Amino acid sequence: MTTTADTDRRGETDDGAEEPRRDVPTGRARAFLTRRDGLAWLLGGVSLLLGAVFVVVDLAYNQGTLIAPLDDVYIHLQYGKQLGEGHPFQYNTGDPISTGASSLLYAFVLGGAYAIGFQGSLFLIFAVVLGVICMAITTGLVYHLGKILVSRAVGVWAGVLVAVSGPLLWGAASGMEVGLTSMLVMASLLVFVKERPSVRFRWTPVVATAMALVRPEGMILAVLLCGAMLWTLRGVRRERKVLRPALWTLLPLAAAAGQYLFYRLATGTFSANGVQSKSHLNDRPVLYFGDVVDRTMANIRGTLEYFNGMNGQDFAFPGMLVVFLMGVAYLLVTRRQWRPLLIAVVLGFGAVVVSVSTLSTALIHELRYFHPFMPLYILLTVCGVHAISRVASAPLARRIGFHVLLVVALLFSLVALPAWAVKLGRESATIRDTDVSLGVWIDGNLPPDAIVAVKDVGAAAYFGNRKVIDTIGLATNGLAEASNNGTGALYEELRKLPPGERPDYFAIYEPQPGAPMRPLVDAGVLGPNPLEVLPVRAPADLTGFRIVPFEELKVFEAHWELAGTGTACPVPGDVRDYLNTGDLDSEESHDYEASMQQPGLQPNSLLRRQDDVIDSGRVIVGGESFTAHNLEPGKELKIAGRILAPGEERSVRVLVDGREVGVWNLGPKRGEWSVESFTVPADAITSSTARVELAPVRPLLSPYPEYTSFGYWFIQ
Template identity: 25%
Template sequence: MFRNIAPLLRRADPAAYTLWAGFQTLASARSFYGYMLKQTGGEWSAPLDDVFIHFDYARATALGHPFEWTVGNGYSSGNTSLTYPFVLAAGWLAGFKGRELMVWAAIVAAVCVFGFLLATRRLFIESERDDWGRISSYLLPPVFLGVGAHVWSLWSGMEVAVFMATWAITLVAWSRLERDALLPDARKTSGTHAWWLGLAGALLVTTRPEAAFTIAIFGAAAALSHRRSGNLHALGILVRAGVPAAIALALQSFANKAFTGEWSANGAVVKLALNNPYMTPDDKLADYVFNVKYAALRNLDYHFAHIEGEHMGEFNPPFLGAAWNIVARQAWWAGVIPLALGMLPLAFARTRRIAVIVWLQLVAWVVVVAFNGQVRWQNERYVMPAVGWLLVLVALGVSVALRTRSQPLGRGALARPSFATLVVLGALVVQTIGVLTRPAGSPPEFRLPWLLALGGGAIFALALRYWAVRMPIVVLAVLFAYDHQIPKMRDQKWFFGRASRNIRDQHITLGKYLAELKPNRVLVGDAGAILYESNRPGLDIIGLGGYRGLPFARAGVHGLPATLELIERIAPADRPEILAIFPTWWGVLPTWFGGEELRRFPVEGNVICGGYEHIAYKADWHLLGTGDRLRTMPAGDTAIKAEIDVADLVSEKANGYVFDKPSNGWVDMRILPDPANAARDMFDAGRRIAVGKSESFIGNGLTAGQPAHLVVRTAPEKATRVRVRISGVDVGVIDLVRTGGWVESVFALPAEQVKPSMRIELVNEGPGDFVDFHDWLTQ
């Protein structure tokens, strides 16, 4: 009978699955956006301020200024996703302006998720007659949309959903190449299909550059499939698959260098510990290892599971009764289930290849994004593509584990997993359980003996070897994981709505206020909704936004004094009129450069904003530039031949300035009475040189063999001695004593050491720190 109706069901299946995927997508989107609108009283917002950074770039793009954060600021690499602003700009041009652009972002996300569910279904169905593959693929939509934090990111308005869609496009292109490899004449069409894979890879990396390894893995897998057609042909496949992405990344890097002076994007400069000039290599490695562990464990013991002791079981299958609740109290079960189910495709021959590819991409993604310190924030959105791939593997694992036969329609041998593979995977699961059940306060490490883990893996393998045992275990595991995601999903919906309300109440309200004031420019520490809603020019002191080629991103890494030195380079008429900042983020900035406090913008019940209160200040920059001039010319000299403004990154670069790293060169700043007029204040920023450390710069323009002077501006906190070297030759010391103000120490350079170009090195011999603010060479 089944054989008679099977053809009818197969014909109806595409439409049925399409409706099912569409229903799941819309139901999920409606539940999150609906709660957002409930929290905001019907106003569209977003749960992250970073969403509005995309909107800023999209608006500028729609207005004919692509790659600009705000019109007039010039090229910026602050939006790491190059393609997403263009997608949003299409919505702006179509009429989705203002906060209605979030409606367009929601539409885009829904289309992308829907397309992803359609494209990835091919992983389940092996042939036209694979009925179990068709049936089991219906599990994909609810599983993919079944983890609250993952869905939160998909609907957040960030580029996560678009990225997953580009991955699905790349998967389709790769699948065509895989089919080509089975043809008698694989060379006939594989070249063209390899180029399509390459173009899809270029789209992938321009949506998220961390996907470079993702396309590399697809390309390598495709090349390996085509080896039987010859190594040269396989190499051609690899080159075609990789070159477009490599060109896209190279063009982005060259553009960054040309317009900003940095090969890296602003986001990488600001967020990666690798760029921190003060951290030791050990500090950077420790930060990276912490991020890797955090990225994994935050999902395993939080997003996949409940908080220990809080969950009593909500699904409650009637046939299990009280036993279900007893097991449900153990959070680690829920944490390890997605991992275990996601590993199952590795154990079956029919799914092993794609499982290896996706697992390699998943691991590579986590390894790469862990360089980003922001992986610990924003509801872990950076790691969510890896979670999405894991959920696809979970659905695929359930599908292959519940197959009764290796061939369609129940023919062929029983589908059995590899025993050895299951032992190894089971050992990893056991070790993960050991990590999740570690004593409070202990480090997250594999703490169980490997012999014990392998023994547990053997039991795991025996239990899953046979279908009659495997089936109830897998089914119960799915139900148990679903049970735990009921409260987690509810929490994430609440978080989504509350976060959106927080952004509306604080950032957007502040933006509306600024739109009424119409300041010439606004300084912000959050480069998103404030500027988008106000539609005013801005200056982002974190550095993501960029401003006319000045290295604000790099200055942000060095510290606030370096940022203020760059603001000195902005024409007074173009400097921000308003500071719109969290005062707790920026130390003395509002005290020294914030004049009148205009208005406070608190947020009640804050779960996402960077502080309780955003405050708008009228900016007061009158002290900027007061430290530019040398106050007293050394006797006998008539001209300044060279000058370096320490902590001004532009001046430092022009003068070849370097300081010993790490743990040295911290930027500092002072406002002290002007040596030329004690009734006035003078501002300058510099670098703190620790005892035993040095700094150096190149002095150009002196007349060789003629007496000259080095003038060093400092504000000594305690007595210290600074040794002066010219091109490695020791020429004397500057002795500093503690003072209450600025000191411009004059050091005579021996005439025989003076050359048209020379490196001058200042070594702090102690016992106190030496803070160098400004140096001049006079003659």
């Protein structure tokens, strides 16, 4: 039976649930006054006041200067500044377009603000004030949605819990797009329920389109909201002309497709730099399906623990996830006309959790990827408390139980609230100690035309006023894969830059994310002593945690005099081809594969210097395969390899085009590389290309061949 706005309404508006208004008063002023609800304004005011308190705490921790608690905020500001100056999505003026800004919409908002005069210190102030105001509006929207879905009491309690939520206030005052995204999520849902009775979705697609462009997670919910609108149209407008309304509901989907088309046209790939850098599908040299599943499920478990209150109560009271699910189930059973919306929301929550959990950064930065969906999570949890209260038969017992349970939830939020304010202050002070201080030091101490390679690219570029190269690959195209492959691959990518475009200085730290930096110092690419050391002096929290993964930032001068010395052939002869192991382009052109003998082992690239030769290589446990080109058929082939073989097993079988041609001894056990050669008989070379495979002499069983290959020269 088709459910419509006019049927199956019995039992759907208990406890004061309000129907969306269909009548619209004439005149804008009259309409505004008619729709104004004092409780919504009061709740928004509480959120605004507490947001201001968080900003004051930030100022107090930083001697009266507003500082962001994340370096990522300054990435947004840098993109916004560039856009405002007429260089859209160029992180440095003159750079190719890059996709390091995870929010297209926020970049344009910031760019517009910069263009009209919010510059200098006012720029971050604008971002923070915008976030706080958007969160206050979100609070009011939560109230209205709760009032429509269930009752005024549900709306009030949901608004109260959103207004005093420490994570949401932290996100709102951070300068990130948390407040804007939260507002668009709730606005999309509220506009949907307002337009559902008339079955004319005029504004829902517009607001959902903005949501799709503000965050990748918002895009997921926006696409599912398209499905909810189409489902609704199919159910109640079956006999009417629905083609035009149906096409209009697909506007968010078109916007999502347009964003990825922009990525493809601008950068040559559909994948944003952040995904290339952080996704479990991309962040290691070799993709193991079991490893991806294991790491993703670990993030999902961690997320569920946080939002079920089982890993501290900073985000949720104990058992909150169970109550949330009860709220969803209650609404699905009792609110038939909202089922398409509720199903879209449930699928959206699940898809967002899974999608974010595929990132290596899912559980860091105070779980900021999930913050925009917390208002909706809180609202549905309050609906769950309402459902629990229905167990009581007496109306008075229902009301008392409902309010008592939510008072307990409120106490958990209030207890955590001061800690979140302190987190904001402490973390902003840490960023002042490190990334902001680094940017100011760069601006005051390095030549104006200096190029600086950095790991944290936000404040270094924003305050440093120098061209920067992002060694992690967020703001610099093409470096994410190299960084994820290790120091050797990163070195090769930087080495191949024209001499005038290589970094003159490196501002780095050692721990992940990104490739290890110490090998660059050991190889002499960076000077032995740093030009400047910026220690972290901001205290850690009670658990020893800091918002940055390092103890100090160091600035080194770069030395490229030995760049490329590893490519010279170390033996005489006519070199027909050369595979530079660790150089991603060379590996791709030779169809290179590392065959590790245990799933999960990674052939990470490294960098090593021996005498006056610097070369990249890969750590192998097992074997390799590659294709040699430009060969003369019927002529003997000599393979010369630069190899370091410290393991117990140092021999490999050699197969050419699937035919075994001998065993290669990779040299004596030693702590230095050596050049070892193997001769392939002439009859094994049957064409201009040959597929060479190095495999264990004793397959399956340990000890496996363990060595580092730095490169192979093919000589005839």
